[in-house]
Structure formats: C-alpha cells, structure tokens
Amino acid sequence: MSLRQFEYALAVAEEGTVTAAAERLRVAQPSVSQQIRGLERELGVELFARTPTGLVATAVGRAFLREAEVAVSAARKARATARAGADELVGELVVAAQMGFGTRQLPDALGALRRRFPRLEVTVFEEPSSAELERLCRRGVLDLALMAACERSPADAHHLGDEEFVVVLGPGHAQLAADRVDLRDLHEEAWVRFDRDSALDGVLLSVLRDNGLTPATTARVSQTATAVRWAAHGLGATLVPASAVPQGHEHLVRPVSPPVSHPVIAVLRQGAGPGERALLDLLHRETWTDSAASFSPLS
Incomplete structure (x- = not known):
C-alpha cells in the first residue's frame, strides 16, 4: 500500500465517482481506477460498492478510510515540518474549537499566524459536542483543539x-x-437554548439547575451568534461565553452572579510541528480573562 493509494481512495469517497476524483487530483481517470482496484486486491476487501449513481464506501471501506485519513494527514504534517524554515512554513493545519470558545481570540491569533506564514493553510471549524471533539483529538485528526476540559497529558494540554x-x-x-444579574432573579424567564448534545446547552442546564431553576425553552439553536440575536429580539434569555457576543449587542449583556466560567484548554496533537506551536504561542498572548467586565453598565 502507498500513500498515493490512500489519497486516491479518499478522493473517490469524497467525490463519489472516479471521474470527479481524477479531475480533482489532476490525473488520468484510468490511473485512479487502477490504484483503487490494486488497493482492494491487496487488502482482499471491497472498499467501494458500485451503484448506478457512483461509488459508495462499504462498511469495511469506511473503517479503512478513517485510518487512511489519519495517515495522509500525518504525512502532510511531516512534509510541512521537513520544509519549515526560519522564514517560511508551508503545509496544512486543522483546528477545531468547542462552540463559543475563543470566538474573539482565535481569529486574532490565526490572522497573526497567516501574516507570519502566508503559505500555511489552516482549516477551522466549531464543534458543538465536547465528546466528539475529544474523539477527534484521540484519532489524531486535529492539530489543535480548544475545549473546556480534556483527558490528555499536561504535555499536550495547555491552559490558556x-x-x-x-x-x-x-x-x-x-x-x-444591574451590574450583575442574579440568576435566581430569572426564575420566570424563558430561555433560548442550544442543541441537546452540545456542551453549551450542558453548561446552561447545569448552571440553572444549580440555582434552583427549571428552564422553559422557547427555542433551540446551533450557533452562539444566533442565540444572542434571538435573545436580543426578546425571545428569551440565553447564556454564552463573553467572547462569543457579536458586536452591537453589548448593551444587552450582563455578567451573572454567582459567576460562571470554564477553563479554555488548547490540546496539541502528539508530535506537534512548528505550525501548531506557533499558533499555541499566539493564543497564549491573547486575553482570556475578565472579558465579562466590559458588559457592566458602568464600563
């Protein structure tokens, strides 16, 4: 098996046809077909089911592709590390953040990283589920993740x-x-909540229960900005990280009493390269505390 075969198989799985995969890879179609057939013969399994509409990964194929993705990602990182110099860094970073965390700090750090290494490609996404974020970290898919907690060793986990x-x-x-809102004074409030499996909804539900409140739910949303905007339209209160409040809504935001906060942990992949470490250094330079003070009426 070769890394090229892994890349071809992943392209076929994503595009759904050999023709589209070949176009994306900029190679001849017969070459892709030959590599896939050779890979299946070597493995002794069928990776793709041939259907009238294209190729679909089999159950065995999906399991294989998950590991192939890890291998291809690791190879790209190895190439990037080998080519890294004092003034240039190329390659790809995959970064994920627990939804609502680092909304202000992460873009600033990524902007600085891009100015420093303009040829470094960075893919960023938000993940609502902390369990899924932990799983992706364990699989080695992510180069850096921002989350509230993790089970990694201190060498991989950094408190920002x-x-x-x-x-x-x-x-x-x-x-x-009020300068701060006592949560118990919101006992009659309806709430704009988040998807049931999201970490943010878990925080909101836990905080309200700790203060003797049973939330009445007016809506469930998937994004912090949507929750803030809906609350701003009077649909109900919501609870979000301070840095996730969109500009223009500060006058509708207050810190709460008792205070609610969660640590922000940056988790690096094992064997992290210079790109990940440069981003970690930039994140350490960001301000992560006391962000709620700016929402006080006296600020």
Missing part, C-alpha cells in the same frame, strides 16, 4: 485562561439595570 459566561437579555429587561 478562562471564558466567563454572560447572560443576554431582551431590550428593556429590568435586570439590565
């Missing part, structure tokens, strides 16, 4: 700071007159 959570209220809400 803490995200304080704030409440977002509708215009004219009586509690906006």
